[in-house]
Amino acid sequence: MGQLTVNSLGKAYKIYPSPGARLREWILPFAGPRHQEKWVLKDISFSVLPGETVALVGANGAGKSTLLKLICGTVKPSLGSMEIQGHIAALLELGMGFHPEFTGRQNVFMAGQLLGLHPSEIAQLMPVIEDFAEIGEAIDQPVRTYSSGMQMRLAFSVATAKRPDLLIIDEALSVGDAYFQHKSFDRIRQFKKLGSTLIIVSHDRTAIQSICDRAILLDKGKMIMEGEPEKVMDYYNALMSERESMVIKQIQLDSGQVQTISGTGEASIESIELLNSEDKVTDVIKVGEKTTIQVKAKINQAIPQLVLGFMIKDRFGQPVYGINTYRQQQTLSDLTPGQTANFQFEFNMNIGAANYSIAFSLSKGDSHLEKNYEWRDYGAVFHVINVGKEDFVGSAWLNAQTEIELEQGQ
């Protein structure tokens, strides 16, 4: 029976200003520490009951992988304790201990022993492993001749040949073709049915909601939520989007881009909303759908003129469409502190299916270079999907009307 109890677990890495500082600390232990502690996990407490499946979610760098390594025992905690009952198997990385020069069969024996299996046990499991990997005759060929998918199949088959009491999976399953992904997912479900306890790190919302009983949300090394997978995932998404609109000068977005907010602050953007044709706030718009962008701007200091501009950019950052209120001859003038300006842009989303972002600027005139009150990249992020339109290519939807006349040959 796999059971796990984690009590106020913490992990800190020692950061030394130089290798020499470590040497001094080792030689003169009474002269005080010379390192700084970088806490990557702090105060983590939870328990996983036998047969339960728990997902760990959080942004990159939240501490998920470190927590998994602590659970499987390779990394030692700096604080707190853990109690584990049962035999653990961890799929942190597949293909550990494989040697390219040896055959699949020989590698199965080595990798299996590295996982703590006895050779006689491996020999016994061999037919099952071969059968599950479905690589056929290749099992007796050197692994260097394998495709990466075949290596993955074999590695997964070895790692899960024996049902563990506690299985730890770190997104390793996203490799391989659709068929094998399905097959490996089935095996994990089977383990669950037979009573194995599962801990999964994933970003895949569907996978989490379909298989997990509970989710734990980590943020910057702290456990900030624990509960129903759906609730936790919603909170996680909200947390992510809150990040996008927080008034910080530079924000690393989940997608890897950095949102930059700059400006002198005489006027500032209060809120940005993207509405679909039913006036619902959304981030998914259909090709050609009527769309409204609503921007609320607050006036903080008296300013003579105010222009709001927005620019839709594709995933490469190339502008797709941009306009401002100056060019539309709707410049506001003589504004006083405390006033709020509500802008509304309405248009049809005649662009191709893809991901886009919108940048906004509050400025005095046509260009934000003259007087920039606020500039905000990634003010909104949305997807355009093609529903009901013919499948076209390109970034613009030109809605070509076609007429064909067929003339008979002479």
Next chain:
Amino acid sequence: MVTSVLKSTWAYRSFILGSIKRDIQARYKSSALGALWTIFGPLAMITVYTVVFSEIMRAKLPGSEDPLAYSIYLCSGVLAWGFFSESLTRATNVFIENGNLIQKLNFPRSSLPMIVIGNALFNFFIVLALFGIYLLITDRWPGAAILSLPILVALQIILIAGLGITLGVLNVFFRDVGQLLAIVLQFWFWLTPIVYPLSIIPEKFQGIVESNPLTPLIQAYQTVFLNGQWPDWQQLAPLTIGSTLLLIIGYGLFKAKSGEMVDEL
């Protein structure tokens, strides 16, 4: 402490033996002559030393009229040194080289130095066997004294393990250790009576060479192979005690720092 090491080693014995076997096989896997290469290297060395020093340079060992004496002296020292330096160098780097494995899999890490030492030991056995054949052919078989070899090898393994684990752990934290070792080994080789007999160096320097912990061990090999005599056990006593202490210290360091070690890999 010792029982826990023995226990986990026993549990992973087939992994350790399998890894040693695999490392040996991997070295020759894609070569046409395969395992024969294990023999060619040392064979070439013995031939070169015999031909160059005994036949061409006519080098004679002081106090011996035997033309092959110097070749035998040289070979016994170089072979034992080869085992020492090869396994020590590999043990020093073994944790760094297996960093990913250590981070992602939970297995007894003490098996890693055992694998590299076992590997070097296998090579040592092969060259010793060849050297034995050479001694038989040239009619210089040392006789019963050869039975002291297992004890000498065991002592050498304790020394290598103690030093190797200590340096291996230190190398993870201070990568200078690995670099430094390569240089230290150069000096160490020449401060050990391998190429020259202790008697030919000026007396005031003999003390330095004698204080080298490896000197009594290498001399023991030379005594066995060259003179067919049993080694001077008393001379080996300090090394035995020192190596055992070093192994205990090394293992203590390994235990104390193994958690922090993973963080540095």
